[in-house]
Amino acid sequence: MKKSKITLIDNLLSLLYPQVCAACGTLLYSHEEVVCLSCRVLLPKTGYEMNENNPVSRIFWGRIPFNTVSACYFFSKQGKIQHLIHELKYKKNTDAGMFLGKEIAKELMQSPLYQNIDFVVPVPLHPKKKRIRGYNQSEIIGRGMVEIMPGKLNNNNLIRSVSSSSQTKKSRFARWENVKDIFVLSRPAEFSGKHVLLIDDVITTGSTIEACGRVLMQAPDIKVSVAAAACAVS
Numbered sequence: 001m002k003k004s005k006i007t008l009i010d011n012l013l014s015l016l017y018p019q020v021c022a023a024c025g026t027l028l029y030s031h032e033e034v035v036c037l038s039c040r041v042l043l044p045k046t047g048y049e050m051n052e053n054n055p056v057s058r059i060f061w062g063r064i065p066f067n068t069v070s071a072c073y074f075f076s077k078q079g080k081i082q083h084l085i086h087e088l089k090y091k092k093n094t095d096a097g098m099f100l101g102k103e104i105a106k107e108l109m110q111s112p113l114y115q116n117i118d119f120v121v122p123v124p125l126h127p128k129k130k131r132i133r134g135y136n137q138s139e140i141i142g143r144g145m146v147e148i149m150p151g152k153l154n155n156n157n158l159i160r161s162v163s164s165s166s167q168t169k170k171s172r173f174a175r176w177e178n179v180k181d182i183f184v185l186s187r188p189a190e191f192s193g194k195h196v197l198l199i200d201d202v203i204t205t206g207s208t209i210e211a212c213g214r215v216l217m218q219a220p221d222i223k224v225s226v227a228a229a230a231c232a233v234s
Helices: 002-016 037-042 080-090 094-108 127-133 137-144 172-178 206-216
Strands: 069-074 120-122 158-162 183-185 195-203 223-231
Touching: 069 094, 069 195, 080 137, 080 195, 080 223, 094 137, 094 195, 120 137, 120 183, 137 195, 158 206, 183 195, 183 206, 195 206, 206 223
Parallel strands: 069 223, 120 195, 195 223
Antiparallel strands: 158 183
């Protein structure tokens, strides 16, 4: 009887506050969470985490000596991954970010390139922008990751000290100029000798990741790997 009452309450709540898939917008069944089963199967994985010579890693060749770089999914306009990231960044759907983080971690844990991670470090937001949004979307992804994979989330050593303008619609050079001097590593010794995983939501030109990486490498004997939820390169 007690179980039937709970089921009835759950059904009533689902009628009043229907849960929809963060990737496609269709109603979720009672056994589905955040993303429907159909979308989970169809999310466009890259497989780049298994290949150190992948198109995302090549962005940084000759620019900065990362240990390895990958992105879990392909990003396309109006695609499922764009919808998931839009839900996270602009609609306060942190469950979408947690979902992405857990899925990324599952893929990375199968790769020999991403072993022995000491710290998961999200690309930081400026405090002013974080207050406006309420959270850092990359940090939410990181929180999902550390629920699945080893490594501690560190969100207070790499700092964005300058509130830069949006990177959207900027050229590669303009993006680099926009971010090249805006990050600070407050405690380099904390990352000394550690394997740090730098994470972000989407990699396009790689300017922000490169700027963060150069600052992280102020830590002695650090090894920096990179993983993003998605990439706009193929």
